[in-house]
Amino acid sequence: MTKKISSFWILQIGGWLGDFIFTCILYISFSQHVTQSFFVVGFMEMLEGILITALLRSFIVHFNILQEELRKQISFLVLSTIVVSLLLTLMNIVTDNFINSPTNNTHREPVLFLSWIVSFIIIFIWNLLYFAYHYVVKSNKERLDKARLESLVKELELKTIKTHINPHFIFNALNSIRFLVNENPVRARLAITQLSILLRSSMQSENISTTALERELEIVRSYLALEKIRFEDRLNIQYNIEENALKMQVPPMMLQTLVENGIKHGISKLEEGGIIKISASVDNAYLLIDIENTGQLQQVYNKNGFGIAGTKNRLELMYGGAADFSIKGFKNNIVITEVKIPIDMDGSVTK
Structure with missing residues (x-):
């Protein structure tokens, strides 16, 4: 070799x-006598x-x-x-x-x-x-x-956020089942089935950075079905999802986290319960997700709560300043959480 x-x-x-x-x-150019x-x-x-x-x-x-x-x-x-x-x-x-004989030279x-x-x-x-x-x-x-270190830090931070989200969700779901074990065993068994679906989905989310909104909605539907057993008629669920938004990519478990936040800090605080409405649409180069729930902004928005802070951190780490997140309160006892995620022309999420 x-x-x-x-x-x-x-x-x-x-x-x-x-x-x-x-x-x-x-x-050669300037010498009059060229010597070897x-x-x-x-x-x-x-x-x-x-x-x-x-x-x-x-x-x-x-x-x-x-x-x-x-x-x-x-x-x-x-x-x-x-x-x-x-x-x-x-x-x-x-x-x-x-090579040359030395000469006596005054200069x-x-x-x-x-x-x-x-x-x-x-x-x-x-x-x-x-x-x-x-x-x-x-x-x-x-x-x-x-740059490699920053990338590694971001990856580790995202994994850390995910490890906080999943236990946070699991304990809330188990708490819901606890209410049903003695009160209604049939519904408790149904709740356990829903929880197993959610646990399987949350474990799979550890290995992916994004997932289709359609898949996220399946997780949210399982979660809300579990909460519906707990709240019964106090929880009213509505969906307004555009067809072209279903294939768009979103951070895994993000939608479930925000829905859970609205129920835990909004609807569960009200004796009469309330509405949770999930909307998704595509506007130009952005995927727009709105989560509307009954409640007061000061109750729903807790800047120290992990659900809100974790979602903000994930969006910032994954999309920088291109993504947007906000929570707005209205006088008619409605709180709307808005997420704006950039997408490419081919429908994938911009990273």
């Missing part, structure tokens, strides 16, 4: 080779540049310089540029003297200084590109990790 060449070595060799070719083009030794020296200096910057990279990796704070990285970049450029200049001088010191300046610029650019590349990669990785 052929070992894959890392992107570092491709860029490393390509960069230094490009610098060598560019220098040769300038030399210039190309030999230039090629050797290219190899020296590849070698010394590879060693610099090994030093950076070995001492985890990229993991240091930004201030220390900048300090290392400047210091290493000075040191490595001096070493590269000395290596170039030795190579030049080895040698300015030439050496100029050679160091060129080496400094080249190493500085190399360092800058190397650190900038890894800084960008590190920043992108941190953003990706943060």
Whole structure:
């Protein structure tokens, strides 16, 4: 199996080779006497540049310089540029003297200084590109990790909300059955059957993020059938569901939670009972769900209650600001809970 060449070595060799070719083009363009030794020296200096910057990279990796704070990285970049450029200049001088005979030149010191300046610029650019590349990669990785963490937190929060909803519902349903055990065993057995249907549905809801409104209505009908046994004529149930709304997706157990909230905090507080009316329709790009129940807003709306707070949290986590939730009270002893969920043109819920 052929070992894959890392992107570092491709860029490393390509960069230094490009610098060598560019220098040769300038030399040929402006020099009056082209000598073969210039190309030999230039090629050797290219190899020296590849070698010394590879060693610099090994030093950076070995001492985890990229993991240091930004201030220390900048300090290392400047210091290493000075040191490595001096070493590269000395290596170039030795190579030049080895291939070309040294000459007595009164202007040698300015030439050496100029050679160091060129080496400094080249190493500085190399360092800058190397650190900038890894800084960008590190920043992108941190953003990706943060996004994954936020996604995981949202998923865990949704699961936590669900684990609160189901026991909350179960205990209320069992409380309803408790009233019937001695009073009417036949109805109690019917209530247990309804409860088994609901428990099966609630357990299945743990594994899904959304479900069809039609399926949610089946759960709500089972729940209301159970409550109807408890309240008898005190509970009046009405449905107003448009056909095109049935296939729309909603958070599982959300509708049941809101219906339960209306009965527990509204209708059950009234001696004469009341009405619970469920409506659903599609308006443009939204699924609209209204739950109307008899009661007072201050009784139905409890900002610390889990049913309301949990529903708000679920909608916020799943749809952000695209979904809307509100509870309104009216003077005729009616409370309406409104849920507005965005949908795509194909009928699925926007997430």
